[in-house]
Amino acid sequence: MSSTAQVVITPDALLEHWQGHRRVTRRLIDAFPEDKLFTFSVGGMRPFSELAMEFLKMSVPTLNGIISKDWSSTGPAAPKTKAELLRLWDADTAEINRLWPTIPQGRFQERDVAFGQWEMPIYGLLWYIIDNEIHHRGQGFVYLRALGIEPPPFYDRS
Amino acid sequence: MSSTAQVVITPDALLEHWQGHRRVTRRLIDAFPEDKLFTFSVGGMRPFSELAMEFLKMSVPTLNGIISKDWSSTGPAAPKTKAELLRLWDADTAEINRLWPTIPQGRFQERDVAFGQWEMPIYGLLWYIIDNEIHHRGQGFVYLRALGIEPPPFYDRS
Numbered sequence: 001m002s003s004t005a006q007v008v009i010t011p012d013a014l015l016e017h018w019q020g021h022r023r024v025t026r027r028l029i030d031a032f033p034e035d036k037l038f039t040f041s042v043g044g045m046r047p048f049s050e051l052a053m054e055f056l057k058m059s060v061p062t063l064n065g066i067i068s069k070d071w072s073s074t075g076p077a078a079p080k081t082k083a084e085l086l087r088l089w090d091a092d093t094a095e096i097n098r099l100w101p102t103i104p105q106g107r108f109q110e111r112d113v114a115f116g117q118w119e120m121p122i123y124g125l126l127w128y129i130i131d132n133e134i135h136h137r138g139q140g141f142v143y144l145r146a147l148g149i150e151p152p153p154f155y156d157r158s
Numbered sequence: 159m160s161s162t163a164q165v166v167i168t169p170d171a172l173l174e175h176w177q178g179h180r181r182v183t184r185r186l187i188d189a190f191p192e193d194k195l196f197t198f199s200v201g202g203m204r205p206f207s208e209l210a211m212e213f214l215k216m217s218v219p220t221l222n223g224i225i226s227k228d229w230s231s232t233g234p235a236a237p238k239t240k241a242e243l244l245r246l247w248d249a250d251t252a253e254i255n256r257l258w259p260t261i262p263q264g265r266f267q268e269r270d271v272a273f274g275q276w277e278m279p280i281y282g283l284l285w286y287i288i289d290n291e292i293h294h295r296g297q298g299f300v301y302l303r304a305l306g307i308e309p310p311p312f313y314d315r316s
Binding site: 005006007008009010011014017021042043044045103105106108109123127128131132134135136137138139141142143144145146147148154155 | 163164165166167168169171172175179200201202203261263264266267281285286289290292293294295296297299300301302303304305306312313
């Protein structure tokens with residue numbers, strides 16, 4: 001293969017990929033019974049509400065860091081109800097869409113030290129965030145099955 | 159953001175990303191007790207051996223389709239022991255590395271109908287395979303925790 005071969009993913013396609021996964025995660029949150037969302041887990045792991053909050057603490061704070069190089073933002077405080085979590089989720093969706101087009105051209109290929117700790121190219125950082133959500137959401141699928149609830153399909157990103 | 163902005167992931171970086179995830183999955187397979195690998199699950203889901211076989215039925219058959227446009231290959235038959243599954247895994251690792259550099263230049267951006275069913279760009283198809291492995295491997299992390307076994311770290315792709 002020629003060394004000039006490239007896999008080019010446009011910023012728009014990367015955003016749509018992320019938001020597609022986030023739509024699946026939103027459906028998973030919504031599929032949990034209110035109490036189980038905040039309390040149920042398997043094998044001593046965190047309940048799904050805590051995993052969802054981890055996603056929210058990574059998404060916009062990371063975009064803020066990518067755009068401003070200020071890595072000090074931390075994301076929202078933990079909600080107490082499913083409705084409140086879904087509102088935070090939807091606000092995050094809108095904020096991601098608002099921030100995304102302001103990522104400076106060429107920034108995706110730059111290396112940076114995210115939150116003073118993780119050095120990688122910016123596209124790799126975004127990739128990590130998406131992978132982390134897929135990974136922990138897979139956990140949430142098991143929680144739902146263990147509760148006897150059919151999870152939303154993994155492949156449907158609409 | 160300028161419409162000329164691009165997220166460029168080189169084929170080498172995409173292969174390394176995939177193989178990094180596959181190394182985590184291999185450690186997860188190896189962390190299961192022999193019998194539990196083939197029998198244990200939570201919530202009526204498939205045991206981890208079957209999920210690992212799904213990955214093997216997707217990886218090389220998809221690469222064969224990408225390279226030759228012949229989508230008829232199906233992957234290996236199910237093994238009966240952990241050692242045999244790990245041997246299949248390692249053979250798959252080597253075969254992926256062998257096939258990868260033969261992907262024709264420009265192929266990543268082409269659209270195709272994989273296995274006569276899924277139409278998407280080739281890079282999107284590879285992305286789906288990786289995401290699917292992360293998703294189901296997340297399930298395997300829960301199985302291990304439910305068995306009281308510490309899973310390998312998600313973030314260590316070495």
